[in-house]
Amino acid sequence: MKLVEKQAWADLVLGAKNVRGWALLASDDLKSRYARTVLGPFWMVLAQAMFVAALAFWSSSLTGKEISQQVLYVAAGMAVWATISTSITDACSIMIRAATFVSTYRLPVSLHVHRFVLGQLLTMAHLLSVYVVAAVAFSVPFSMNMLLFVPGLAITYVAMTGWSLALSMYGARYRDIAPLSSAVLGALFILTPIFWRKEDISGASWMADINPLFHILQITRAPLLGEAPTLENWIGASIVALLSLALGVFTFISRRRDINFWI
Amino acid sequence: MRSSIELASVHLRYPVITSGKQQSILGQVARNATFGLIGKNNSGLRIVHALRGINLKLGPKARLGVIGRNGSGKSTMLKTMAGVLHPSAGQLSVRGKINSILTLGAGLDPEKTGRENVAMILSLFGFDRSKMTNVSDEIEEFVELDEFFDMPVRTYSSGMSVRLSFGLVTALEGDILIIDEVLGAGDAHFMQRASERIEKLAENASIMVFASHSRADLKRFCKDAIWMHGGKIVASGPVDEIFDAYELNGDGVPPVSDKVKIEF
Structure with a gap:
């Protein structure tokens, strides 16, 4: 292995090991969001709640499904989807945002990737509060399937870490990846069953099956709704997570060396 | 462990971005897909060849000063040694x-x-809590910011930011000390205190590399010096000798020497 690659490995290992460091940075990011406005990230929660209510109302009048069912379905789906899609678009600017830090201190740059992914998880917790409130309001019964949320989230976390590693590097080099990915995600938002169900549109179910993000979505959303994800979902999501991680590590190792030139 | 730094024919090239088109993946794809027919003019990313074959060996007790004109590659070399930049070629x-x-x-x-x-x-x-308090108190005393130490950094003057930053980075540990021209900022009182602090760090350091335009500072901290020009080491030797030669050739044309000492 070449020296630069060894250094990139060391960066990756040291960054991952410094849990205290990235946990501190992530919580600090969140605190500074709270510091700026009275409601802080709860503005985001409020926006989410309004969006969910409107979408649930619209889709229940369209499909004739009970509104409580639609609220829960959309609230769970939106929390997960928003986390996934933000983790893709915002990962492009991880290193750009941390530029002064990266060029000033001899700290592993992968620290900022972990900081970012953990930050996404903290944001997700905020967004899920809409679902939790709805679940309590509609007195959703507890189901053992809900425990599957934990392994689902773990796989999602691995997938997010992978693509964040890759995009943190490519996003600094090519600045139009961020707008490009948000354009694609805008279309995927409609094409992924988030406010519609796979079984509602039988002609479109293949569209969900070939959509890698659908499987990632499903392994966390289905447990929230008290359902078990299908075997296909687990396999699909695991493949996505492994490929994403492999791509992330490979990109990081090969691109780490030049990151200072691009930020 | 014996500390050492070794550079073997290290080259460093970096891109200079002058247009957003150079950072576009769509542009890159178009160029690749059409073999350069589309957008070939946009690919003219300028590459600066900042280090051109640096050979240098530093062992324990090395105290090396680095002189050279602006843009001669001093900072790039120090950043490369420090691991902030990575060599494009060489070891x-x-x-x-x-x-x-x-x-x-x-x-x-x-x-x-x-x-x-x-x-x-x-x-x-990775400082633990008890050590952190000690180090933080020590920094507070050194930077002399008084009540500003507990105010947001955005209220600081640029000199105050530099003081805080200097106090902070000099509190971190390491047995190889790499310092790039930092004593220029700040008032006279602070500069005095800063060079005392560097002296203390230098005492405990195994290797020190120090870039400066000041003969006095170089003489204070270093035994030997290298003279850089155009990304190469053009001369090396005792500080005074090198500085004399450097000042004599102020127009920037150093005498070409094929026997530059590279081990310190």
């Missing part, structure tokens, strides 16, 4: 823990107070 090996002072005033969060910034950076470097 770099470092044994020992590096502490580098390369840029000051950057990497501080303007919304946080001086104390909070210090606490943040120290934790990232």
